[in-house]
Amino acid sequence: MRFSGKTVYITEASSAVGEALARRFASEGANLVLGDACPCLVKELEEKGAKVLNVQGAPIHYEQAEARLAEILKTFPRVDALIFNNNKAIKTSIENLERAVFDEQMNYNLKSAFVLTRTLGEHMGGYGNGKLVFVSSIHDDKPTGSTPFYSVAKGGITMLSKEAALFFGRKGLQSNVIELGALEGDDETFKSEFAGQYVYMEHRIPRGKAGKPEEVAGIAAFLASEDSNFVNGASIRADGGFMLHYRFR
Amino acid sequence: MFDLTGKVAIVTGSGKGIGKGIARCLIKAGAKVCLNCVSNRAIAEETLKEMQALGGEDCAILIQADVSDFEQAQNMVKETVAKWGKLDILVNNAALQKNMDFDEYPEEFYDLLINVNLGGYTNMMRACLPYLKETKGSITMISSVHGKRPTDFDPVYAITKGGMHMLMREAAIEFANYGVRVNMILPAGVKIEFKSGNPASFKGPERKLDIDNKMLFEKYPTYALGRTGLPDDSGYLCVYLASQEAEHITGAAIRADGGSMLK
Numbered sequence: 240m241r242f243s244g245k246t247v248y249i250t251e252a253s254s255a256v257g258e259a260l261a262r263r264f265a266s267e268g269a270n271l272v273l274g275d276a277c278p279c280l281v282k283e284l285e286e287k288g289a290k291v292l293n294v295q296g297a298p299i300h301y302e303q304a305e306a307r308l309a310e311i312l313k314t315f316p317r318v319d320a321l322i323f324n325n326n327k328a329i330k331t332s333i334e335n336l337e338r339a340v341f342d343e344q345m346n347y348n349l350k351s352a353f354v355l356t357r358t359l360g361e362h363m364g365g366y367g368n369g370k371l372v373f374v375s376s377i378h379d380d381k382p383t384g385s386t387p388f389y390s391v392a393k394g395g396i397t398m399l400s401k402e403a404a405l406f407f408g409r410k411g412l413q414s415n416v417i418e419l420g421a422l423e424g425d426d427e428t429f430k431s432e433f434a435g436q437y438v439y440m441e442h443r444i445p446r447g448k449a450g451k452p453e454e455v456a457g458i459a460a461f462l463a464s465e466d467s468n469f470v471n472g473a474s475i476r477a478d479g480g481f482m483l484h485y486r487f488r
Numbered sequence: 489m490f491d492l493t494g495k496v497a498i499v500t501g502s503g504k505g506i507g508k509g510i511a512r513c514l515i516k517a518g519a520k521v522c523l524n525c526v527s528n529r530a531i532a533e534e535t536l537k538e539m540q541a542l543g544g545e546d547c548a549i550l551i552q553a554d555v556s557d558f559e560q561a562q563n564m565v566k567e568t569v570a571k572w573g574k575l576d577i578l579v580n581n582a583a584l585q586k587n588m589d590f591d592e593y594p595e596e597f598y599d600l601l602i603n604v605n606l607g608g609y610t611n612m613m614r615a616c617l618p619y620l621k622e623t624k625g626s627i628t629m630i631s632s633v634h635g636k637r638p639t640d641f642d643p644v645y646a647i648t649k650g651g652m653h654m655l656m657r658e659a660a661i662e663f664a665n666y667g668v669r670v671n672m673i674l675p676a677g678v679k680i681e682f683k684s685g686n687p688a689s690f691k692g693p694e695r696k697l698d699i700d701n702k703m704l705f706e707k708y709p710t711y712a713l714g715r716t717g718l719p720d721d722s723g724y725l726c727v728y729l730a731s732q733e734a735e736h737i738t739g740a741a742i743r744a745d746g747g748s749m750l751k
Contacts, residue, residue, distance in 0.1 A: 301595045333610065333655075333662055334617055338558070341610065345602055353598060353647065357590050379654065382739075387658035391606060391651040398635065398650030402643035406590050433661050472638070 240268030241464045245319040248311065248359070250297060250351070252276035256374060256422070257324050259452035263460050264322075265289040272311050272318070290315075297325055297351045304358040320370035320463040321359045323352045323396075326419075328389040328428050341388055348392035349399070356403050356414075364410030371412060372462045373400050374455065377420035377478050384434030397474060404472030413471040415462045420478030422450040436481075443486070444479040490731040493518030496572040497730065498565065500524045500555050500612055501582025503532030505680040506630060509719020510579050510726045511535070515543040517727045519577065522568040523550045526582065555582050555608035556600075562615040575619035577730045580609040581630040585645045598644050605648035606655060613659055617668065624667035628729045629656050630722060633676045633745050653741060660739035669738040671729045676745035677710070678717040712747025721746075 247264045251257045252273035258280055261273055270290045273281065274297065281291050292314045298304040311318060327347050331340050356371060363369025378386070379393035396416065403414035426440040426449075441449055458477055461467050476482060497514050501507040503525030511521045521539065525532035532550055539548040551567055553560040569575055583605045586597050613627055620627065634642075635649035653672065660670040710716075721744045728734055729742075743749055 333613060333659055336610065336614060341607065345606070349647070349651070350598070350602070353644070354595075357593075361591065379650070380657075382654065382657040382661045384658070384661045387655070387662065390654040390658050394635075394654035395647040395651035398638060398646040399643065401638035402640070402646050403590070405638055405640045406643065433665060 241460070241466070242267045242269035242319075244268075244270075246270040246272060246311070246315040246317060247320045247322060247463060248272040248274075248318050249322040249324055250274040250355070251324045251326065252280065254324070254326065255452045256326070256419070256455050259456045260322055260324060260374070260459055263453070263456035264463070267460060270315050272315070274324075297347055298354055299346045299350050301354055301357070304354040307355070308358050308362055317366060318359055318362060318369070320372065321355055322372045322374060322459055322463060323355060324374040325351055326374065326376065328383075328386040330385050331387065333387050336388070344388035344392050348389060349395045352396055352399055356399060356407075360403060360407040360410070360412060363412055364407055367411040369412045370463045370467075371400065371403055371407065371414035372459050373414075373416045374459060375416050375418055377418045377476065377482050378429075379416070379418060379474075381436065381482060382434060383429045383436075384431030385429050400474075401472045408471050413462075413467060415467070415470055415472070416474040417455065417458050417462070418474050418476045418478070419450070419455060420476070421481040422452065422455075425449065440481075443484070444481050445483075445485050446479055448479075450477065450479055490727050490733060491518055492577075492727060492730060495519040495576040495730065496522075496568065496574055497577035497579060498522040498524065498568055498575065498612070498616065499579040499581055500608070501526070503528055503535050506675065506678055506719045506722050507579070507581040508535050509721075509723040510581060510630070511539060511548070512542065513720055513723030513727050514577070514579075514730070515539055515547050517731075519730075520546065520572050521548050522564065522571075523548055524555070524564060524582065525550070525552055526554045555612050556603040558611045558615070561608070561611040565612075565615040565619065569619055574623055575616055576623045576625040578612060578616045578620065578625070578627045579630065579726055580612050580627065582608055583630070583648070585642055587642050589641070590643055593644060601644045601648050605645075606651050609652060609655060617663065617666070620663075620668045621666045626669040626671070626730050626734070627659065627663070628726050629670070629672045631656070631672050631674050631741070633674050633743060633749050635674065635741075637749065656741065657739050664738060669729075669734070671734075671737060671739070672741040673722050673725050673729070674741055674743045674745060675717045675722050676748035678719060678722070680719060710748050710751060711745075712750045715746060717744065717746055
């Protein structure tokens with residue numbers, strides 16, 4: 240098993256994608272640190288033999304990230320991979336933006352990634368190896384017309400990953416992005432008055448079906464494993480071809 | 489062609505540097521420009537005099553305001569509209585760069601860059617939108633090639649530029665409903681006027697970027713065209729993007745980088 244004896248920290252393990260990630264890494268033998276996971280998921284994974292530490296809250300300050308690492312190291316010897324999976328999209332227009340929405344989108348989706356990358360990058364760099372995987376979105380490039388500051392944060396994530404690929408790459412780490420698109424439910428999440436991308440969403444995917452969380456987990460497992468040691472600073476688009484702007488025929 | 493006679497513009501961060509070059513080009517094309525600085529008023533006053541010498545007493549005003557504060561941004565816009573009766577052009581240019589690595593970046597600088605480079609651009613767009621709707625005006629954002637290519641000297645700067653790329657594209661699709669266009673210019677290294685390599689407000693450990701007078705017109709291997717950028721390179725593009733001739737251009741990110749991204 241690729242992750243036997245390794246510790247993988249998955250943030251936002253409460254979402255459908257987060258749960259699928261947790262199940263996949265557990266099935267490949269990883270010790271898990273899960274961000275805000277449902278106790279039912281923890282129980283399920285422990286019954287299958289996984290060691291799980293469930294941690295609460297997304298660090299958004301330097302000292303919170305340091306404290307999170309210290310908390311993890313009480314249970315596990317080191318962290319081998321960070322799967323940054325914070326993906327909260329809040330509907331707003333730019334015109335009628337409330338400052339609190341800007342702050343929440345930027346802190347949870349972007350600053351949390353920065354502070355964790357900084358702390359865990361240094362930590363893993365001390366061992367000369369480790370993985371940073373950012374589960375992000377096609378909206379690092381494609382505007383939503385409905386959740387603009389989600390997109391802004393995702394644009395930031397892509398550059399964070401590339402910078403980390405250089406800085407922490409010299410310390411033996413790899414940093415990569417998964418650009419998710421057109422998962423089940425996304426047509427509601429990103430429904431827009433201005434943008435037509437998600438109208439008849441499934442008809443815009445050549446296979447005719449939206450993505451499932453499990454289909455994301457395999458890509459994250461690849462990027463967190465030694466199979467991807469020469470992949471660094473890359474983005475893998477996981478959208479079934481949605482961004483090719485296919486029209487149903 | 490590309491005539492801006494009678495148009496009213498605000499250029500943030502135009503006391504010096506790229507913003508000053510943009511203001512100069514807009515004025516040469518006939519526009520009236522509100523110059524803006526946040527701290528270095530003395531230098532901005534010099535720029536104001538220079539602009540008035542170029543385009544006449546009434547072609548420019550100077551308003552000191554911190555764009556990361558929405559109220560100050562809004563007051564600047566209101567004052568500009570009070571002076572000239574309307575607003576046609578916003579050039580979002582006021583941004584910060586600290587030139588520090590992951591392990592040296594103080595958290596307050598991270599917050600500052602997000603607040604200025606992304607918050608400030610957002611504040612100015614929101615403050616200007618009611619007036620731009622009336623004139624079917626345009627917004628041009630000055631970003632950087634580092635919205636695509638990492639810097640390896642300032643991760644937070646690149647993060648804000650990656651975010652800015654999406655802010656531009658989201659604004660373009662939202663404001664298209666009002667006939668307001670939003671575009672972006674991506675310069676690479678630009679030779680600007682401060683001698684020390686960093687602005688006076690810079691407080692972090694100094695790591696001077698490799699740009700100085702000697703390099704300006706020498707063969708410099710980073711640039712396919714052989715020189716670093718100049719403020720006017722972005723300025724001329726701003727004139728075009730704000731002009732009637734660009735009425736079909738929105739959501740575009742145009743590099744003005746001397747071909748550095750080819751290298």
